[in-house]
Amino acid sequence: MYDFAIIGGGIVGLSTGMALGKRYPNARILVLEKESNWAFHQTGNNSGVIHSGVYYKPGSFKAKFCRDGATSMVQFCEENNINHEVCGKVIVATNEEEIPRLENLYNRGLENGIEVKRISPEEVKEIEPHVSCVAGIRVYSTGIANYKQVCFKYAELIQNQGGDLRLNTKVLRIVPSGDKQVLETNNGTFETRYLINCAGLHSDRIAKKSGVDPKAKIVPFRGEYYELTPEKRYLVKTLIYPVPNPDFPFLGVHFTRMIDNSVHAGPNAVLSLKREGYKKTDFDLRDFAEVITYPGFWKLAAKHADEGIQEIIRSFSKAAFVRSLQKLIPEVQAEDLVPCHAGVRAQALMDDGKLVDDFLIIHGQNCVHVCNAPSPAATSSIEIGKAIVAAIPEQSHLATAIGA
DSSP states (O other): OEEEEEEOOSHHHHHHHHHHHHHOTTOOEEEEOSSSSSSOSTGGGSOOEEOOSTTSOTTSHHHHHHHHHHHHHHHHHHHTTOOEEOOOEEEEESSGGGHHHHHHHHHHHHHTTOOEEEEOHHHHHHHSTTOOOSEEEEESSOEEEOHHHHHHHHHHHHHHTTOEEESSOOEEEEEEETTEEEEEEBTEEEEEEEEEEOOGGGHHHHHHHTTOOOSEEEEEEEEOOEEEOGGGGGGOSSEEEEOOOTTSSSOOSEEEEOTTSOEEEEOOOEEOSSTTOOSTTOOOHHHHHHHHTOHHHHHHHHHTHHHHHHHHHHHHOHHHHHHHHHTTOTTOOGGGEEEOOOEEEEEEEETTSOBOOSOEEEEETTEEEEEEOOTTHHHHHHHHHHHHHHTSOOOHHHHHHHTO
């Protein structure tokens, strides 16, 4: 019998396990991950950015958790000797029409308590000499980190606290039984007093297995990247972002200097035909059928048809991808870029076609489900974990068991 069982060994599941161990040192904690290692999906394939929180709606979970998380993540990396750097970034307007949106972003940063500064094109060039723009803002708290290292450290800390970590363990069924839940897996059966669902790309399915309707469906979007050849890495010093479309949940193709000194360009965002589909050819009939028969998807597609078509074109045309990058750095040429890994974003979509634009955390009977935690979840992971644990109701049977 476990006091808490966490489904999902990505950065949010592991941070929650770490937070549980700190608050309830006597609790029996179980973490289940269906893959052979931690950080296998979203966490291990993201851009490695420590986000500042400049983009997110003031008062939202994303705004608060990301702003605070940028600080706590840097502190965690420093304390545990994890590769990281607070290098800052520039967000630039490449034409006059983008300046009002850049100004709105600057004001939002101020509202969210972020240190931002308006900078001229000349000041942008002092930071990023190869960028072409008409205006910019500098965001000081943005950084980069090795999130796989972060996850392995979270897992180590959970284990040191006495937690039980199980890889290669996929949850097949969840059966409520009085004050406990029975988890039937391919690797045995486990009982828990409280269930925490951090299953990422499968979080909606896990919620339904436990009898909770998240009122949203996970739709997978594949983000495809190119990498600058080593001899062209000098074109990018830190991180360079365009002004995003405020009606679209993605930030646009941008340049990111990674913690290993490589420079990634991207991502675009296209519908993945498989929830864990990292290649264009990946296909899963169940995953595809769920999306294509979901009314919310067609409403979304109709609303963002123009943007969606452009993303698809960039996916299949390197020339189109390069043209998007040349808006930021005109010197970039097709021969300067080589394909690199893709990531898949688990994005929750509602029946009405609206993308869930904040973290979606749903509480049920003796359970909590994190059903939307895309970027900036890695940055925010320590804060999300603490918030989940703080919101767990201490029912008498649970409180007695863990000595709360």
